[in-house]
Amino acid sequence: MLSTFNGKRERLRGFLACVFPGEEAYVKCIQCQSDDIKVIESRDVAEGQAIRRRRMCNSCGHRFTTYERLERPQLIVIKNDGKRELFNRAKLLAGLYQACEKTVVTSLELEKLVDSVEQELYSCGEQEVRSSAIGELVMDQLARLNEVAYVRFASVYRRFKDIASFEQELSLVKQGKHIAA
Numbered sequence: 001m002l003s004t005f006n007g008k009r010e011r012l013r014g015f016l017a018c019v020f021p022g023e024e025a026y027v028k029c030i031q032c033q034s035d036d037i038k039v040i041e042s043r044d045v046a047e048g049q050a051i052r053r054r055r056m057c058n059s060c061g062h063r064f065t066t067y068e069r070l071e072r073p074q075l076i077v078i079k080n081d082g083k084r085e086l087f088n089r090a091k092l093l094a095g096l097y098q099a100c101e102k103t104v105v106t107s108l109e110l111e112k113l114v115d116s117v118e119q120e121l122y123s124c125g126e127q128e129v130r131s132s133a134i135g136e137l138v139m140d141q142l143a144r145l146n147e148v149a150y151v152r153f154a155s156v157y158r159r160f161k162d163i164a165s166f167e168q169e170l171s172l173v174k175q176g177k178h179i180a181a
């Protein structure tokens with residue numbers, strides 16, 4: 001199941017073809033419509049999420065570039081109130097930045113954390129995922145990264161009812177037993 005776009009209009013989108021991992025897009029020459037196309041050069045772009053290929057038509061010699069983006073299904077998040085929304089990486093990152101303010105956690109570490117959470121979510125193969133499941137994945141990793149950030153994130157996320165449960169969570173983290181409730 002491949003879709004290929006190599007017309008002028010689509011070129012404006014930046015990514016021309018969508019492929020599944022391990023597959024190569026089927027491409028026709030823009031000039032002569034021949035499908036006898038040679039790949040001259042390939043390289044990963046967008047942190048391995050896309051492949052840029054320089055191609056040449058064997059029939060007419062025309063050269064052009066395609067960008068193939070790995071196709072991922074849209075992930076739907078079911079919120080606690082039952083409402084659904086599209087998974088939003090930027091939103092998750094923003095929440096994490098907030099939790100990590102004035103800590104030693106770097107933005108690269110957070111990007112990696114979100115990467116691995118995303119990987120895990122997509123590898124489940126489910127189209128819908130509960131926001132609580134995402135929260136647990138994040139907290140599990142954040143606890144290993146930074147205690148303060150973890151407690152801040154957890155306090156927003158779990159909405160501690162009172163200061164006692166907050167302190168209990170904090171002491172569990174300090175003992176290395178962050179898996180609570």
Ligand SMILES: [Zn+2]
Pocket residue numbers: 029030031032033034057058059060061062
């Ligand atoms: Zn051609």
